[in-house]
Structure formats: C-alpha cells, structure tokens
Amino acid sequence: xxxxxxxxxxxxxxxxxxxxxxxxxxxxxxxxxxxxxxxxxxxxxxxxxxxxxxxxxxxxxxxxxxxxxxxxxxxxxxxxxxxxxxxxxxxxxxxxxxxxxxxxxxxxxxxxxxxxxxxxxxxxxxxxxxxxxxxxxxxxxxxxxxxxxxxxxxxxxxxxxx
Numbered sequence: 098x099x100x101x102x103x104x105x106x107x108x109x110x111x112x113x114x115x116x117x118x119x120x121x122x123x124x125x126x127x128x129x130x131x132x133x134x135x136x137x138x139x140x141x142x143x144x145x146x147x148x149x150x151x152x153x154x155x156x157x158x159x160x161x162x163x164x165x166x167x168x169x170x171x172x173x174x175x176x177x178x179x180x181x182x183x184x185x186x187x188x189x190x191x192x193x194x195x196x197x198x199x200x201x202x203x204x205x206x207x208x209x210x211x212x213x214x215x216x217x218x219x220x221x222x223x224x225x226x227x228x229x230x231x232x233x234x235x236x237x238x239x240x241x242x243x244x245x246x247x248x249x250x251x252x253x254x255x256x257x258x259x
Contacts, residue, residue: 120236128171128227135167168188170184179245182232189228
C-alpha cells in the first residue's frame, strides 16, 4: 500500500507541472478568440447595434462599444497574463449575459444540469469556461501577473514589529 501512495504522490507531482501549460494554452487560445470577436464587434459596430437591438439589450449602441472593447482589450490582457483575474470577472459576466440574451441559449443555460450537451455546444461556452478558469485559478506562472508579483515581493519592505 505504501508503494501505491508514493507512486500516486509522484504522479500528482508530475501532473501538476501541466498546470502552467494548460492555463497558458487557454489564455492564448481563447484570449485570441476574445480579441478577434471584440475587434469584429468594434469594426462592424452598426451590425452589432442592430443585433443587440433585436435582442432587446438596453442602450445597444453603448453596449456594443462596451462589449467590443471589453472583449478586444480583455483578450489581449488574457493572452499576456496582465490583470488576468481582474479582466476575467467582467468577461465572465459578459459571457453569462451572452447566454441569457439569446432565447435559445437562455434555455441551454437554465437546463445545464438537466441536459448539458446543448449548453456545452453553445458558442459562448469556451469563452465562459476560459473566463471562469482564469478567474478561479489565475493566469499561472507563465504570465506578466506572475512576474509582477515576484518583482513586487522583492522590492516590498519587510514589515518589522516594534
């Protein structure tokens, strides 16, 4: 039994080395997709305003600019791993709204636990998944956030008790 636990412990240690690569892969892949969709929303602003209007989204012009900018800038920030958790929160909200705004996706969202396949196949799924993963786990050690955190720890003075 001891051999099993030591082998399993080694397996877990080796597998944990995949975490930074998985986080990087999600950030690069879906950060790029966020950037592209946001850029598309900004370049084709009037089309997005029309689409938002048909969905009944309030202030469609302003929201089209906001969502396009959020996805474009947020995608870049995710890719480089800067302010990742900070930007992951509004991106998560954005993707939840994307599910809820379109009637057929709304049904998929609310039936997630009863019939998950339609939810998993909806367009916003991987965007939402990526946002939630980065929000929960951070960008990982292959990121600007990580480098800034290390640099900040080095220059921050130690708090000495009197």
